Amino acid sequence: xxxxxxxxxxxxxxxxxxxxxxxxxxxxxxxxxxxxxxxxxxxxxxxxxxxxxxxxxxxxxxxxxxxxxxxxxxxxxxxxxxxxxxxxxxxxxxxxxxxxxxxxxxxxxxxxxxxxxxxxxxxxxxxxxxxxxxxxxx
Ligand code: HEM
Numbered sequence: 001x002x003x004x005x006x007x008x009x010x011x012x013x014x015x016x017x018x019x020x021x022x023x024x025x026x027x028x029x030x031x032x033x034x035x036x037x038x039x040x041x042x043x044x045x046x047x048x049x050x051x052x053x054x055x056x057x058x059x060x061x062x063x064x065x066x067x068x069x070x071x072x073x074x075x076x077x078x079x080x081x082x083x084x085x086x087x088x089x090x091x092x093x094x095x096x097x098x099x100x101x102x103x104x105x106x107x108x109x110x111x112x113x114x115x116x117x118x119x120x121x122x123x124x125x126x127x128x129x130x131x132x133x134x135x136x137x138x
Contacts, residue, residue, distance in 0.1 A: 006071070020050055020051070021092070027046055028118070033112045044100075048104065058090070082133055092125075
């Protein structure tokens with residue numbers, strides 16, 4: 001019962017974290033296309049609030065995942081591969097924080113096209129992680 005409750009919470013926080021990982025780079029796409037001050041300031045505020053909201057969700061998703069792994073003695077190559085992908089996702093999250101600060105300080109140098117590709121990265125990671133954890137291929 002405890003194991004399944006933790007797994008349910010894990011999936012809830014993973015889903016919530018991904019809502020932010022999908023939406024924040026989408027805000028960056030819009031931010032890279034606008035020039036008027038009012039819109040620039042509004043997008044910077046939205047990005048700041050979203051980043052502050054999604055960070056604890058990511059931390060809880062990872063803590064609960066680690067609890068499932070180490071608390072119940074699970075093992076398997078899929079867990080190591082999954083953790084490697086999640087580590088990449090954490091780096092992506094932190095890089096979004098850097099980009100957010102660059103936008104807020106008017107230091108963004110990348111185009112909206114670059115952000116459209118950047119926005120797709122979490123989608124690819126989500127596919128890989130979910131297939132890994134459900135199929136456990138190795
Ligand atoms: C380092 C971070 C993470 C660790 C250590 C971890 C570990 C685990 C473990 C041990 C399970 C239970 C597997 C089972 O009962 O079959 C699990 C379930 C799950 N994890 Fe994670 N997880 C992490 C992050 C994530 C992330 C970022 C995602 C999404 C992309 C994710 C998606 C899932 C899903 C969908 C399940 C349910 C699988 C099922 O019920 O078959 N996890 N995780």
